[in-house]
Amino acid sequence: MSAPEFSPPSSTLPAATAHAGARVPAAEVRTPGAGLRQILRGPSGLGTAGLYPARHDKPPTPPKAPTPPTPSMAPTPLTHPTSPTRPEPSSAPAEGNPIPGIYHHPVPEPDPVRVDAVSRGIKAWALEEVDLYPEDWEEEFDGFSVARYMVACHPDAPTVDHLMLAARLMVAENAVDDCYCEDHGGSPVGLGGRLLLAHTALDPLHTTREYQPRWAESLHADAPRRAYRSAMEYFLQQASPSQADRFRHDMSRLHMGYLAEAAWAQTDHVPEVWEYLAMRQFNNFRPCPTITDTVGGYELPADLHAQPAMQRVIALAGNATTIVNDLYSYTKELAAPGRHLNLPVVIAEREGADERAAYLKAVEVHNDLMRDFEAEAAALAAACPVPSVLRFLRGVAVWVDGNHYWHQTNTYRYSLPDFW
Numbered sequence: 001m002s003a004p005e006f007s008p009p010s011s012t013l014p015a016a017t018a019h020a021g022a023r024v025p026a027a028e029v030r031t032p033g034a035g036l037r038q039i040l041r042g043p044s045g046l047g048t049a050g051l052y053p054a055r056h057d058k059p060p061t062p063p064k065a066p067t068p069p070t071p072s073m074a075p076t077p078l079t080h081p082t083s084p085t086r087p088e089p090s091s092a093p094a095e096g097n098p099i100p101g102i103y104h105h106p107v108p109e110p111d112p113v114r115v116d117a118v119s120r121g122i123k124a125w126a127l128e129e130v131d132l133y134p135e136d137w138e139e140e141f142d143g144f145s146v147a148r149y150m151v152a153c154h155p156d157a158p159t160v161d162h163l164m165l166a167a168r169l170m171v172a173e174n175a176v177d178d179c180y181c182e183d184h185g186g187s188p189v190g191l192g193g194r195l196l197l198a199h200t201a202l203d204p205l206h207t208t209r210e211y212q213p214r215w216a217e218s219l220h221a222d223a224p225r226r227a228y229r230s231a232m233e234y235f236l237q238q239a240s241p242s243q244a245d246r247f248r249h250d251m252s253r254l255h256m257g258y259l260a261e262a263a264w265a266q267t268d269h270v271p272e273v274w275e276y277l278a279m280r281q282f283n284n285f286r287p288c289p290t291i292t293d294t295v296g297g298y299e300l301p302a303d304l305h306a307q308p309a310m311q312r313v314i315a316l317a318g319n320a321t322t323i324v325n326d327l328y329s330y331t332k333e334l335a336a337p338g339r340h341l342n343l344p345v346v347i348a349e350r351e352g353a354d355e356r357a358a359y360l361k362a363v364e365v366h367n368d369l370m371r372d373f374e375a376e377a378a379a380l381a382a383a384c385p386v387p388s389v390l391r392f393l394r395g396v397a398v399w400v401d402g403n404h405y406w407h408q409t410n411t412y413r414y415s416l417p418d419f420w
């Protein structure tokens with residue numbers, strides 16, 4: 001199939017929010033033209049509501065008390081054994097406040113039935129299939145709430161098994177970050193070698209008969225490699241070859257970002273703000289939203305994914321989601337030993353701003369990235385209204401929203417600074 005021609009997004013095209021129910025200050029709302037609204041809205045006839053599982057017209061009201069799971073969707077029964085230990089709580093009410101002034105879109109509470117199923121499945125995988133963590137990390141594993149995260153980010157996944165693809169990769173990616181780079185024994189020293197060898201769990205070594213078995217054995221040598229290897233094996237059962245290659249490319253980007261962060265940490269270098277943003281474009285959530293089509297059970301063709309306009313949309317979305325992390329994890333990172341770079345810290349250091357002013361400027365940077373993402377996504381949707389493109393753009397937008405939801409509500413992990 002050849003890609004339809006479309007021009008690069010133009011700033012003269014009307015911008016649009018891709019979401020109903022966005023809480024945007026009235027002055028900031030730019031109104032899309034009727035034609036563009038129609039494209040962004042997609043089909044609206046009888047029976048099309050199921051295409052927009054995350055769409056809602058009003059911000060959700062937080063539940064007052066835990067509600068029993070309702071069978072609102074019928075997930076495919078999990079084939080995994082039920083975990084012997086307690087999975088993350090699934091039906092607790094959402095907690096946490098959004099950062100004042102942050103531009104975001106609230107999402108409905110993730111389906112508790114699915115959260116429960118993914119929670120059990122991921123715990124069983126972590127404990128029984130990849131021996132991911134020692135017992136005393138269990139609370140932290142549960143507190144991460146990966147099931148709630150993934151169910152919020154992928155409301156269009158056709159089955160729980162599809163959600164499990166995203167959940168395993170998310171856990172594996174965090175295991176590499178924790179064990180190789182950060183909290184759990186990570187260090188910048190020797191990181192390049194560790195990351196490269198772990199990367200071969202995603203992008204296999206092709207070598208001679210003599211050396212192949214030693215490599216294959218190495219993939220079981222530590223938790224990050226076991227997790228990468230297994231999560232990728234599952235992913236390959238569902239992904240097409242080009243979806244798998246897209247994922248490998250995004251993971252190479254991620255690993256390059258980890259290396260730049262580590263190099264700066266080793267020399268205690270604080271980059272300029274734009275340099276930090278460049279590093280964070282690579283040390284980034286990008287590999288997560290870009291699997292939205294695999295998790296959704298369809299494919300954005302490789303030639304459409306590779307279009308510069310699509311690449312720009314993906315990069316802006318990844319950058320917005322990652323600066324969300326910098327903002328919500330700010331106090332956690334300040335409390336950690338040593339200096340941990342994040343956008344407010346770098347702005348304070350390089351632009352001579354006090355902590356509060358730097359933080360508020362970082363919120364504005366995030367908001368600008370979000371608006372640019374939405375404007376470029378709207379322009380691309382208008383220029384290339386191919387169904388897989390429209391669904392992929394919606395999938396990325398929903399991932400952005402689910403990611404904000406998870407950061408806001410993960411009060412086990414994050415808390416806001418006292419700036420307001």
Ligand SMILES: CC(C)=CCC/C(C)=C(\C)COP(=O)(O)OP(=O)(O)O
Pocket residue numbers: 170173174177254283284285286287288322325326329
């Ligand atoms: C899931 C995934 C691809 C993560 C890659 C990069 C990453 C770990 C983040 C974007 C999160 O940033 P950070 O390391 O600062 O995480 P915490 O603030 O510790 O939650």
Ligand SMILES: [Mg+2]
Pocket residue numbers: 325326329330333342
């Ligand atoms: Mg962080």
